Amino acid sequence: GIQVEQSPPDLILQEGANSTLRCNFSDSVNNLQWFHQNPWGQLINLFYIPSGTKQNGRLSATTVATERYSLLYISSSQTTDSGVYFCAAHPKRDALNFGKGTSLLVTP
């Protein structure tokens, strides 16, 4: 099946800093999503982005499907951004394969 790799595995930022999270995938995708898992375990949908660029407030994402990677940008980070960010993908409309995640800690 499709392999999904995320980097970096861990990230510590001061409040107000910007960051870029990367997701590499091994095959063409029909579905690629970014999630934020909060401290209570809830997975929050951030972006559905098999290609192109999207923005939502301080977050934006870009997927370059031909080069098989996606980037999640977080600007002006806040302590509430802390948690684990997952990239997940699949070549068809089917269950998602998840990367191992990036654990983000934003300090005051």
Place this chain on the structure above:
Amino acid sequence: SAVISQKPSRDICQRGTSLTIQCQVDSQVTMMFWYRQQPGQSLTLIATANQGSEATYESGFVIDKFPISRPNLTFSTLTVSNMSPEDSSIYLCSVEGRHEQYFGPGTRLTVT
């Protein structure tokens, strides 16, 4: 988007017992998925459940351990049978929307 609820939200169970987790969706969906997230790990697919057919299990997961029911297009259950401490995880159900997948809030299971 789909609104998904799960019951129970958390439970502490004794070794050797079984727990059934319910997943309810606010709209009819064809495919439902069950995932497991062990402590500090990523999500792993357990099985895909389509209404009216047997669930399809991923490698490493078997029906005797994780029986699944899918009686209609808005509901599914996952049972964790004969539990051991290694089954302590968050169990999440997921459904496919128009394009993307949505996840329930999860069931946090601790086995003692």
